[in-house]
Amino acid sequence: MTTPAIRFESVSRHFGEVRAVDQVDMEVRDGEFFSMLGPSGSGKTTCLRMIAGFDRPTSGRIMLYGQDVSDLPPYERDVNTVFQDYALFPHMNVGDNIAYGLMIKKVDKAERTKRVDEILDLVQLSGFANRKPSQLSGGQRQRVALARALINHPKVLLLDEPLGALDLKLRQQMQVELKAIQKRVGITFIFVTHDQEEALTMSDRIAVFNEGKIEQVGEPSEVYEHPASQFVAGFVGTSNVISGDVALRITGSSQTFSIRPEKIHLGSMDEAVDSDMHSVEGNVRDVVYLGLYTRYLVEIAPTLDMVVVSQNLRTTSADVNSVKGLPVRLSWNKAHTSVLGGRGA
Amino acid sequence: MLNRLSTYLYRRPRLVLGLLLGPPLLYFVVVYLGSLFALLLNSFYYLEEFTGLVVRQFTLTTYAKLFTPTNLGIFFRTASMALTVTIADAIIAFPLAYYIARFAPKKIKTYLYIAVTIPLWSSYLVRVYAWKLILAKEGIVSWFFNLFGLQFILDKILSIPVIGGSSLSLSPIGMFIAFCYIWLPYMIVPIQTALERVPKSLLEASSDLGANPAQTFRQVLLPLAFPGVVAGSIFTFSLTLGDFIVPQVLGNSRFFIGQAVYTYQGTAGNIPLAAAFTMGPIVIMIVYLLIARKLGAFDAL
Amino acid sequence: MRSRSSNSASPALVLGALGGLIFLHAPIWIIFLYSFTTDEATYTFPLPGFTTKWFGVALQRADLWSALSLSLKVAVVATAAALVLGTLAAAAVYRSNFFGREAISLLLVLPIALPGIVSGIALRSAIGTLDIPFSYWTIVIGHATFCVVTVYNNVLARFRRMQGSLVEASMDLGANSFQTFRHVVLPNIATALVAGGMLAFALSFDEVIVTTFTAGQQSTLPIWIFSQLVRPRDRPVTNVVATIVVLITFLPIFFAQRISASSADTEGETK
Numbered sequence: 001m002t003t004p005a006i007r008f009e010s011v012s013r014h015f016g017e018v019r020a021v022d023q024v025d026m027e028v029r030d031g032e033f034f035s036m037l038g039p040s041g042s043g044k045t046t047c048l049r050m051i052a053g054f055d056r057p058t059s060g061r062i063m064l065y066g067q068d069v070s071d072l073p074p075y076e077r078d079v080n081t082v083f084q085d086y087a088l089f090p091h092m093n094v095g096d097n098i099a100y101g102l103m104i105k106k107v108d109k110a111e112r113t114k115r116v117d118e119i120l121d122l123v124q125l126s127g128f129a130n131r132k133p134s135q136l137s138g139g140q141r142q143r144v145a146l147a148r149a150l151i152n153h154p155k156v157l158l159l160d161e162p163l164g165a166l167d168l169k170l171r172q173q174m175q176v177e178l179k180a181i182q183k184r185v186g187i188t189f190i191f192v193t194h195d196q197e198e199a200l201t202m203s204d205r206i207a208v209f210n211e212g213k214i215e216q217v218g219e220p221s222e223v224y225e226h227p228a229s230q231f232v233a234g235f236v237g238t239s240n241v242i243s244g245d246v247a248l249r250i251t252g253s254s255q256t257f258s259i260r261p262e263k264i265h266l267g268s269m270d271e272a273v274d275s276d277m278h279s280v281e282g283n284v285r286d287v288v289y290l291g292l293y294t295r296y297l298v299e300i301a302p303t304l305d306m307v308v309v310s311q312n313l314r315t316t317s318a319d320v321n322s323v324k325g326l327p328v329r330l331s332w333n334k335a336h337t338s339v340l341g342g343r344g345a
Numbered sequence: 346m347l348n349r350l351s352t353y354l355y356r357r358p359r360l361v362l363g364l365l366l367g368p369p370l371l372y373f374v375v376v377y378l379g380s381l382f383a384l385l386l387n388s389f390y391y392l393e394e395f396t397g398l399v400v401r402q403f404t405l406t407t408y409a410k411l412f413t414p415t416n417l418g419i420f421f422r423t424a425s426m427a428l429t430v431t432i433a434d435a436i437i438a439f440p441l442a443y444y445i446a447r448f449a450p451k452k453i454k455t456y457l458y459i460a461v462t463i464p465l466w467s468s469y470l471v472r473v474y475a476w477k478l479i480l481a482k483e484g485i486v487s488w489f490f491n492l493f494g495l496q497f498i499l500d501k502i503l504s505i506p507v508i509g510g511s512s513l514s515l516s517p518i519g520m521f522i523a524f525c526y527i528w529l530p531y532m533i534v535p536i537q538t539a540l541e542r543v544p545k546s547l548l549e550a551s552s553d554l555g556a557n558p559a560q561t562f563r564q565v566l567l568p569l570a571f572p573g574v575v576a577g578s579i580f581t582f583s584l585t586l587g588d589f590i591v592p593q594v595l596g597n598s599r600f601f602i603g604q605a606v607y608t609y610q611g612t613a614g615n616i617p618l619a620a621a622f623t624m625g626p627i628v629i630m631i632v633y634l635l636i637a638r639k640l641g642a643f644d645a646l
Numbered sequence: 647m648r649s650r651s652s653n654s655a656s657p658a659l660v661l662g663a664l665g666g667l668i669f670l671h672a673p674i675w676i677i678f679l680y681s682f683t684t685d686e687a688t689y690t691f692p693l694p695g696f697t698t699k700w701f702g703v704a705l706q707r708a709d710l711w712s713a714l715s716l717s718l719k720v721a722v723v724a725t726a727a728a729l730v731l732g733t734l735a736a737a738a739v740y741r742s743n744f745f746g747r748e749a750i751s752l753l754l755v756l757p758i759a760l761p762g763i764v765s766g767i768a769l770r771s772a773i774g775t776l777d778i779p780f781s782y783w784t785i786v787i788g789h790a791t792f793c794v795v796t797v798y799n800n801v802l803a804r805f806r807r808m809q810g811s812l813v814e815a816s817m818d819l820g821a822n823s824f825q826t827f828r829h830v831v832l833p834n835i836a837t838a839l840v841a842g843g844m845l846a847f848a849l850s851f852d853e854v855i856v857t858t859f860t861a862g863q864q865s866t867l868p869i870w871i872f873s874q875l876v877r878p879r880d881r882p883v884t885n886v887v888a889t890i891v892v893l894i895t896f897l898p899i900f901f902a903q904r905i906s907a908s909s910a911d912t913e914g915e916t917k
Contacts, residue, residue: 052814052818053817053818054814054817054818071356072352073351073352073355073356073817073822074814074817074818075348075351075817075818075819075820075821075822076348076352079818080818080819081814081815081818083811083814083815084811085809085811087809087811087812087814087815088815089812089815089816089830090809090834091833091834100816100819100821100829101819101820103829104819104820104821104825104829105820148819149818149819152819152820347822347824347825348822350824351822351823351824352822354823355822355823358742361741362738362741362742365734365735365737365738365741366734366735366738366750367734368730368731368734369731369732369734369735369738369754369794370735370750370753372731372790372791372794373753373754373791373794376769376772376787376790376791377753377756377757377765377768377791378753379772380765380768380769380771380772381764381768383768383771383772383774383775383776384764384767384768384771384772386771386775387771387774387775399774437665437666437669438666439662440659440661440662440663440665440666441662441663441666441667443659443663444655444659444660444662444663445663447655448654448655448659457667458903459900459903459904460667460670460671461670462899462903463896463899463900463903464670464671464674466845466848466849466852466895466899466902467848467852467892467895467896467899468674468852468888468891468892468895469852469854470852470854470868470871470872470875470891471674471677471871471888471891471892472673472674473875474677474871474875474884474888475673475674475676475677475888476673477689477875478676478677478680478689478885479673479676481688481689483688483689483690483691484689484690484691485676485691487691488691488692526669526670526673529666529669529670530670533666579759580759583759583760583761584761584762586761587760587761587762587763587764587855588761588762588763588855589763589855590854590855590872590875593872593875593876594875594876602763603761603763603855606763606767607763607858610767610770610859616767616770616771616774619767619770620767620771623763623764623767623768626761626763626764627760627764630760630761
């Protein structure tokens, strides 16, 4: 196996009593699109800042392609960042902003201009070099920030929620573009986000952060389909998390498990259930028709609802609403249940 | 080389803080706090009357001298002047501040703001001098009263005991006008700032709940602007308290604190008494600031 | 609807505002007017006649020239000191959340927040206690104490408006602290330095209260004027000097205010 791009060796960062990052071990592979996903305050941004060099670990080591960079200042690491607020220099035009890193490295002027033009092409902003950042739209600023980082050919590119300030349409478009650019340049991207959909869409692998620790690392499908903890099950998509006596009734074991709403079949009481399926009976308490699909709330025990979503393949709003209040049998493939370990279970 | 120094410093944020903070802090602690300490120290010395030399020996006799009827009169006179000036300035400042904050069109607003702040920084002495010209016996104000045959009113005003005098330019009334004029910008700016911070939605909510404009002004805007008034009053009060130029130029023989301090240290060479005298305005200001803080003035600064 | 539109001011308010504005500025115009009077001994209004000869007379006065040059020399050095000390203090307060930063702000504001007479007599006491002879430097040191705060306030306000991530971005792109200061921080605070510096200059050039206590026998321009106010000897020349002082301080203050106002306007909002 090749040397990992980034390697955390039991890294901690404490701010006074607060353990922002607590004994984290992780590896980011060379050339991959790696996302750090978690709610605010989960430690993902602190991890990013420690990779960039804005922050230093309280303990532990951070390796960049095998070199210990824990104590290096930002300007001595071959890592560049796309900031959440873009941090474009307001007193410089777009071209000078992008050429900043090259200017510091004393690359000559002609070469700088040439490379700025190339990179502007890559981010589809040809001809914008003389504009001021204040004359650009949010999406354009974002591209400039990306170009300014990429032009230095960093070993690792860090992105700190760069899409957060954009509206939904633009965000979805940029997700696709970012991924395409990453494929083209082949640089390791580390992407911080609190948006699980974004992480699922773009990443090769995802690390889910919670309270300064990593709950799970894996490919998007793995994290989604087999959440390792109750936190992951709840944070990435929605999940029904069942534990205790109810779990015992369904699976024969009181271990907590989770099941995704879209994996559940909602059938009538007299429908047969295969042996490779789990099933539970309940009453439809509420029906929400959402056009593309319908969401059912099914009460399977006092004060315990399961969420079921089902695509409106053949059904209409009248059909789905007619089941309200009726007893139903929920069933799903045993393979789709994830037994949860970890904290909070 | 620079890179290495930069890295060395980068790893030591406390050292950088020390390097940044060191020079200004050193300067202010040594020069300014040192001076204030010297002031305090001197107020406990005394002047040997026969030799005219300062005796550096701890004593409270200098402070005791403050409590003569004359000196208490000076404190009282100065504080009353400061208070009247403050109230008058608040009244004069409010309409202008209110107009700038709420009604002035955007383009004019910048210029109005500059028009208010320029006098704040410029030619304090010259602006006092202007009133010497305006208030002189043969000056504009007298001319104006004469023009309408109203000289008798001016004479009546000047004949009022305590605040009157031989002419406006030699009377407490004249001083009062000059003080109001000189410190007015210090009152306008904080009031304007406070008014601008009142969100428009609050005023809309008030009128939505049935208040007419006058009620909205009284019930919502005025209470929210009040900290601004208090913040401005800190300046007008403190500046009036410590000024000796205006009383010297426009006043009569009845001293104000600033003049007393100025005279004691200058012609009399009695620095201890001047220092002790200064404790007066300091104590008054501390009391005033404590009250102002209660009224929320520091949030409006 | 009977209720007034909230966008138009009532006539009474406009009148009050206008009155305030005239009160604030008319006296200065009167000074200008008087610098052209032929009256030598009184302040008679209306002016008995117009002349420009006093400008010529004032230019010939050696005592005025030496006072002006002393004032300028003091203001330049006090401003330079204020620029350095004020910027350092602003940077320190901005970049760290250390214990006592409120106290630093308070300490720097104190020289202009306390009555001028307090700072004056305090410095005078120190000079007396330490037996320091009065000199050019005693004036400069006094002036620097109250000039620092104007630079400090302007620069700190600019730092706070500056995106915090700019410095990090610069370092991230390979610039060390010194390069970052030169290429990113300095250009961003330049106008604040100019504005703060100009105000400091105006403040020093105009100061009289503290100066009376720290100057000894020397005469700055304001001290010259003050002596004329107390014992008028050269009324027409004083009128001319007053006009010149207004003009000298007006420009830097106007531009300083312009800079602060426009940078506050354009901040954040982009078209």
